[in-house]
Amino acid sequence: MALTLVTGGTGHLGRDIVDRLVGDGHHVRLLARSRGTRADVEWAVGDLATGAGLQEALHDVDTVINAATYSPIARRGGVRPVDFLRSPSAVDVEGTERLLSLCEQESVRHFLHVSIVGLDDATLPYARVKLAGERLVRASALxxxxxxAMPFYYLLDKILAGLAWLPLWPMPTTSFNPVDTSDVADHIVACAFDGIFGERAEIGGPQDISIAALAGQYRDARGLHRKILPIAMSEAKARGMGFVVSRGVRGRLAWADWLQRRYSVTRQVA
Incomplete structure (x- = not known):
């Protein structure tokens, strides 16, 4: 049976991808810095940032789904001044370059790379790092x-949770269409095995929604009492921050429905 290697398989998106692959009957190997407890996949201990274990992880692999990334904003769930100055590249650039080279040596049949909508106009250092890694993939002989993909619901939830202590939330009126990782995973797995290569349709959520409205739905779902201050943002500034509406396929799960699933059992009142 053909073997699929997933990098980033222990993250939010990666877990959904692995679930889809296993559910569809694929033989899955998961690259991680330490072995996990999941018994329905092979575990390969390795690190994209250092290259440790990569060659062994790629042995007999037919397809690679590269969902690994290192975003300081996502890890901490908030933006700091340093995020406007620099972002680590060891995973997304050097790690991607190393992985591509080894995939060529191992004659991997298909390399699918997960990236972000709107990178060409985005100005944040993390976006520039992601774009550099994506360009390496596009230049590859593989x-x-x-x-x-558009920003994920779980990340927006994490960022908004970090603002919950503020009595006033200044929020742009710019629209975008974030998406749930489950819908992205469905699209990625379909693209990995349909025999089509190159640039694939990008994926966003089913609804175009302003950031201010999205924050309002979050506030209401959590039962918070906060005032939202809508603020205008130029189109150029919005695109620089990655706030765009995707052109491609649309996921099925709306933000409001995701919030209901997340907060319907235990609602925090503040």
């Missing part, structure tokens, strides 16, 4: 695919 049979590659690139799937760009």
């Amino acid at each position: 049979s590659w695919s690139v799937v760009r």
